[in-house]
Amino acid sequence: MAGQYGNEPMMEMFLFETSQLLEQLEQLILTCEKSNCYTEDTVNEIFRIMHTIKGSSAMMMQDSISTISHSMEDLFYFLRESKPQKIDNSALSDLVLEGVDLIKIEVEKLKNGDKADGNTSELQGRIKSLLSDFQMSNSSSNTVKDRKLLVNKEQQYYLSQDKTRINTAKYKNAFKATIHFEEGCEMENIRAYEIVHNIRDITDEFFHIPERIIEDDSCAEIIRQEGFKLFLRTDSSYEELHEFFMETLFLKDLELVQIEIDDYYRLYDEKQEITSKNISVSNRSSGEESEEIRETHSVSSQQNIISVNMTKLDKLMDLVGEMVIAEDMVIQNPDLKGMELENFQKASRQLQKITGEI
Amino acid sequence: MKKVLIVDDASFMRMTISMMLKKHEFEIVGEAENGIEGVEKYKELRPNIVTMDITMPKMSGIEALRQIREFDPNANVIMITAMGQEILVREAVLNGAKSFLVKPFKEEQVVQAIKKVLAIN
Structure with missing residues (x-):
C-alpha cells in the first residue's frame, strides 16, 4: 500500500484515519437519528472527531476538508458548551451527514490522486445558519451563544x-x-x-x-x-x-x-x-x-459585570488569604533551611506564580 | 539523543510529529493515544520532552499535563493545539506547559520549539 496515493505514508495515514473517523461519525449520527437524541457523550465524541479531522487536514493543507470539519466542530462546540434544550435533531443529523458525504468525496478524490477542490461555501453557510438558529432559539436560557462569547465570559x-x-x-x-x-x-x-x-x-x-x-x-x-x-x-x-x-x-x-x-x-x-x-x-x-x-x-x-453572592465572595477571599499564608508556611518552613531542594524550589516558584495571579 | 514522547489521539499526528523529529536526531521513545496512557508512559519512559495534544478521549491533554507535572515538576511538555482553543492553551500555560504549537505547524517550528525548550531547561 505504500506510496499508493502519491504523497507517501503521511497521506496514506491521513486518508486511512479520516475514513475510519467518518465511518465512526456516521454510526454515531445514525444511532442519534434512531433515538432522536444527542447525548452528552455523543456530542463530545462528534466534537472530538471533527476536531481531529480539522487538525489533520490542516496539516495536510486540505482546505476543503479542514473548512467543513471546522464549521461542524463549531456547531458541536456550541452543543457541548451550551447544552441547549431546543434542538432540531433531524435538521442537525441531515446537515452533519451532508458534511460527512462532502468530506468522503474529497477523500476519494485524494485517494485517486486528484485535488480535493470541492466547493464548501454553500454547506458551510447552511451550517452557520443552523448554528445561529440554535443560538437564537436557545438565547433565553443560561447558555453560551458562541465560542467567542465563551472566551470572553471565561476570561x-x-x-x-x-x-x-x-x-x-x-x-x-x-x-x-x-x-x-x-x-x-x-x-x-x-x-x-x-x-x-x-x-x-x-x-x-x-x-x-x-x-x-x-x-x-x-x-x-x-x-x-x-x-x-x-x-x-x-x-x-x-x-x-x-x-x-x-x-x-x-x-x-x-x-x-x-x-x-x-x-x-x-x-x-x-x-x-x-x-x-x-x-x-x-x-x-x-x-x-x-x-x-x-x-x-x-x-x-x-469589563463585563457579574453578580456574586457576597458571602461566597468573602469566603473565597478568606480562602485565598489562608492559601497564601499556608503557602508561605510551606515554602518558608524552617525545617527546609539549608537543604538543597531544586525541584521543590521550582515547584514553589510555580505555586507562587499561580497564587500571585489569584 | 534526546528522548521524546508523543501523546495524540490521532495516529496521523503521531506519525507526522514522529517523522519530523526523527530527521533531527530525536529519539521517539513512545507514543500514547490518550492522556491516561500519556501519563503512564511518561512515568515509565522518563522522556526529555513530551508533545501533548489538548483534545483527547479518556483524559484531556491538560489533565495529563497536570498529572505529569505533579509527578515531575521539571517535565517539559509542549502542547499541540488548533485555532479556537485559546482558553485551553492559556490553561495549559498556567499549568506549566513550556510552549505550544498551533496546527498546521511546520517541521522547523516543532524542531525549533523542542530544541529551545530543551536548551532553556
Missing part, C-alpha cells in the same frame, strides 16, 4: 490588571520591550500572555500594549502588525532581562531599551488615556454616550 475572571504606582521606589530600573513573533506561529496574544505569565518571576510592576491580550481576539492581529510592547520596572539588569526575553519561543525580533522611570509613568498615563478614549469612541458608536463619562474614569469598568 473575564482572569484579567491581568496593570500595576499602578504602588511604590515608585520599589524597583530601580525601567525598560520597554517590543517583541515581534515569527510569522505563522499563530495565537500571538497567547504567546504574549506566556511572556506576561513568566515576567512575574522578575517583577510585579508592568503594563503592556495591547492590554486585553486574553479578552480581545483582535489583539493577535495587533501584535502581528505592531508587536507586543511590554513596559516594566525591575531590579534586573539589561543583560538579565535580555536573556529572559531571548528565551521566548518563536521570537522574531526583540527591541529592549532602558527608559527613565519618569518615562515609564508618562507612558503608563498615555496608555491609560488612549485606552479610555478608545472605550469612549467604541461606546459612542454603539449609541451608548451616556456611559462615556463613567467609562473614561476606569479601564476596568469596561
